[in-house]
Amino acid sequence: MAQSGGRTPQLAYSEIQHKTHDELKRRTKAAKIRAVLQHFYGRDDLAGLRAVDVGCSTGYTAAELSAAGAEVVGLDIDVPGLQHAAQRFGEQVEFLCADGTALPFADRSIDLVVFNHIYEHVVDPDAVLAEITRVLRPDGAAYFGFGNRLGVMEPHYRLPFLSWLPRRAADRYVKMSGRASTYYEQFRTNAGLRKMCSGLRLWDYTYTVLAEPDQFAARDMVPPRLAGAPPIMWRSLAPIMPTFIWVGTPGDLHPKGDSVRVAPRLLRSR
Secondary structure, three states, X not given: OOOEOOEOXXXXXXXXOHXXXXXXXXXXXXXXXXXXXXXXXXXXXOOOOEEEEEOOXXXXXXXXXXXXXXEEEEEEOOHHHHHXXXXXXXXXXXXXXXXXXXXXXXXXXXXXXEEEOOHHHOOOHHHHHHHHHHHEEEEEEEEEEEEEOOOOEOOOOOOEXXXXXXXXXXXXXXXXXXXXXXXXXXXXXXXXXXXXXXOOEEEEOHHHHHHOOOOOOOOOOOOHHHOOOOHHHHHHOHHHOOEEEEEEEOOOOOOOOOOOOOXXXXXXXX
């Protein structure tokens, strides 16, 4: 992967960020991804689909997709993470050390791609999105979990407004906190993320998931006291929403799941 702005690839992220080994949290996130995709397809499983987890790290999401019946390849440049994944889930999932900017798959050959909270760690996320678009079948879909640059609390260092700052100021802030020497991650705003996904039809599941935390295994996103909160409350937080959950498709697919309190909304028709 080419360097950009002095950034080099994070080749062993699972050794830098130990929460990648938190099995309970990883499985909770994986269950959310599975629930969203099954709702999008209107199915109780993902049987028969060829799936790729880009940035699979320690393998929990790839394993969940496999448990749902998909034929799964987990892909990352994080060798220690891949070793952990292969030890735990190698009988279920194929794991490859490969770069997301050069996916080792033919054009239009993949039914399902997961790209969950990875883009801010990638040197060239636009190139990764171009590759995801290239390999997706016309009737395929990609799950995107995207952090918002305007989220108030930066998720990696738990420092308010860190991601809002210019690069040098962010470096100074995180260094003063004692949590890192520099601020590596690079987030984008909602508009920047939509641009990054150009070429895909985008469906917004963010508020669908927040409105139905039990159905979509989203208790990690919704505190118990806010379960059942009116959708307008979540909508009012849109500019600073920490995470966006989108499903992208190169074709004309639309959500086929049962009726929910807040229907997925079409953000852009390519």
